[in-house]
Amino acid sequence: MKWLIINPLIRSQKRVYDAFRAQGVPGEPFIPLVGQLWHMNEANKIGRGMDYIVDLVQKHGSYFLFGFGPLTRMILVEPELISDVLGRSNTANYEKPPDLINIVKPILGIHNLLVSEGDEHDRARKMLNPAFHFVNLRSMVPIMSNETVKAIDSLLSLALSTNEVNLEIQMNSLTLSIIASSAFGQGFETTPHAKESICTTFNKVKDVIEYRTLHMINQIKFLAELPFWGKKIVDDGAKKVNDFVDQAIADRRSGKSTSLCAGQDILDLLLNAVDDKGESFSDQQIRDEALTFVLAGHETTGNLMTWTLYLLMTHAEVLEACREEVDRILPNGTIPDFEHMADLQVIEAVLYESLRLYPPAAFIVRQCIKEHTIGGTNDKSSIFIPVGAMIVIHNYTLHRREDYWSCPLEFDYKRWMRDPVSGLKPKLTHPYAYLPFASGTRNCIGQNFAILEAKVMFAMLVQRCNFKLVPGQQIVPEMKGITMKTKYGLFAYVEKREI
Numbered sequence: 001m002k003w004l005i006i007n008p009l010i011r012s013q014k015r016v017y018d019a020f021r022a023q024g025v026p027g028e029p030f031i032p033l034v035g036q037l038w039h040m041n042e043a044n045k046i047g048r049g050m051d052y053i054v055d056l057v058q059k060h061g062s063y064f065l066f067g068f069g070p071l072t073r074m075i076l077v078e079p080e081l082i083s084d085v086l087g088r089s090n091t092a093n094y095e096k097p098p099d100l101i102n103i104v105k106p107i108l109g110i111h112n113l114l115v116s117e118g119d120e121h122d123r124a125r126k127m128l129n130p131a132f133h134f135v136n137l138r139s140m141v142p143i144m145s146n147e148t149v150k151a152i153d154s155l156l157s158l159a160l161s162t163n164e165v166n167l168e169i170q171m172n173s174l175t176l177s178i179i180a181s182s183a184f185g186q187g188f189e190t191t192p193h194a195k196e197s198i199c200t201t202f203n204k205v206k207d208v209i210e211y212r213t214l215h216m217i218n219q220i221k222f223l224a225e226l227p228f229w230g231k232k233i234v235d236d237g238a239k240k241v242n243d244f245v246d247q248a249i250a251d252r253r254s255g256k257s258t259s260l261c262a263g264q265d266i267l268d269l270l271l272n273a274v275d276d277k278g279e280s281f282s283d284q285q286i287r288d289e290a291l292t293f294v295l296a297g298h299e300t301t302g303n304l305m306t307w308t309l310y311l312l313m314t315h316a317e318v319l320e321a322c323r324e325e326v327d328r329i330l331p332n333g334t335i336p337d338f339e340h341m342a343d344l345q346v347i348e349a350v351l352y353e354s355l356r357l358y359p360p361a362a363f364i365v366r367q368c369i370k371e372h373t374i375g376g377t378n379d380k381s382s383i384f385i386p387v388g389a390m391i392v393i394h395n396y397t398l399h400r401r402e403d404y405w406s407c408p409l410e411f412d413y414k415r416w417m418r419d420p421v422s423g424l425k426p427k428l429t430h431p432y433a434y435l436p437f438a439s440g441t442r443n444c445i446g447q448n449f450a451i452l453e454a455k456v457m458f459a460m461l462v463q464r465c466n467f468k469l470v471p472g473q474q475i476v477p478e479m480k481g482i483t484m485k486t487k488y489g490l491f492a493y494v495e496k497r498e499i
């Protein structure tokens with residue numbers, strides 16, 4: 001009892017709580033084991049889960065303490081302080097939180113970009129950074145557009161048979177197809193039933209992981225190891241997905257399968273990546289990294305698409321501006337390619353604004369492993385961060401701060417339009433006021449891929465479909481697993497647009 005609960009979940013959490021309170025950091029009261037979970041669940045039930053934190057910022061200011069179940073967290077929405085947590089000078093003082101590791105470990109292992117630390121992470125990041133430069137992603141644009149054509153066909157036939165369509169499910173399935181086809185190539189498309197079987201298994205495992213995370217099972221190590229609450233589904237599913245990826249790697253190595261595009265896909269890039277000494281990744285590392293891209297890359301981008309379509313359906317003038325641009329740059333149903341991307345400026349601005357109001361990664365968590373001070377050493381506003389402290393950078397609230405954004409709750413894509421002469425994006429009021437892809441050494445390696453993919457999908461959906469929101473729905477954001485989705489789905493009538 002003492003080692004499982006009292007020490008890790010009560011004493012150590014209270015120690016961190018007291019260390020912050022002694023410095024005058026405001027916060028909600030310390031309640032052992034449950035913290036403010038009850039309040040948060042009540043807010044979630046009525047669709048105010050995200051706004052609950054917005055309200056706490058109103059109450060306490062831009063940093064404060066909050067009990068996420070047994071775990072004490074410091075919520076941070078102050079850009080200057082955030083820059084000290086995410087910035088390069090303090091990288092060595094933080095790690096990813098153990099609960100994130102528990103969440104992803106069953107399917108991705110621990111040797112991957114998302115959760116590895118130190119030299120292992122630095123090496124992999126250096127080896128993979130070049131792969132995600134815009135130019136290297138160029139060859140994958142046809143995979144993105146081909147998958148979107150297929151998804152639009154099935155979306156339209158589904159709409160004919162069922163009348164209303166849940167766009168959230170459709171968008172997540174499209175982005176899963178794109179990232180998996182970009183990661184595994186031919187085998188994914190041509191092996192009989194591989195695509196359906198792997199996607200279904202992957203989604204089933206993710207659903208169980210989501211359930212276990214919502215019920216605090218993944219966050220508490222000894223609970224996560226017990227053979228209950230869907231653990232077998234996760235273990236069996238992970239084995240099936242891993243076996244498939246091992247086969248895809250073996251087939252690519254032996255030349256039995258190739259990428260689905262003219263150039264290299266993600267699997268080729270992983271196979272060809274070398275470190276400073278000219279050494280490659282092992283097969284197990286390639287498998288874990290490929291699956292990490294699939295997990296980190298599909299739901300985030302799927303949610304971006306869902307929220308963007310919601311905003312499009314509720315802002316007629318935005319739809320009009322997008323249509324005008326798409327019909328001019330991609331006339332008569334032209335399929336977008338890499339060369340069109342720079343010209344799709346309204347489409348791009350709409351996506352950035354959507355990421356501001358509805359960031360799929362609604363918060364970023366770091367655990368302090370070496371004590372230090374943020375906010376300047378002598379300053380009255382400085383905060384000493386003790387070892388074990390968990391910092392939550394709450395993007396959803398940060399992106400809605402009145403002092404950093406004019407009319408923060410308005411959907412105004414024009415704030416992101418590039419300068420027509422220089423082509424540069426407008427300057428932010430603070431570099432750490434907008435963090436949909438995080439920042440610093442652990443920022444999102446896939447952000448170029450995500451923006452490219454979202455531009456292709458969004459431009460084609462605007463070009464080829466008419467969307468109308470099914471009236472009477474409540475559309476509210478909620479954290480599910482590690483991303484922010486709609487609480488009840490996003491239902492729309494979809495029709496083919498004549499082009």
Ligand code: HEM
Nearest residue numbers: 113114293296297300301304361436437438442444446450
């Ligand atoms: C709209 C889409 C996306 C959003 C909003 C997003 C957001 C983020 C954020 C906020 C992080 C930092 C997480 C943290 O520090 O805890 C992250 C990391 C990461 N993302 Fe993304 N992501 C997106 C798409 C993608 C795609 C398409 C891929 C892969 C192709 C990807 C791969 C990764 C990986 C591997 C990491 C870990 C990087 C590291 O720690 O070195 N993401 N992402």
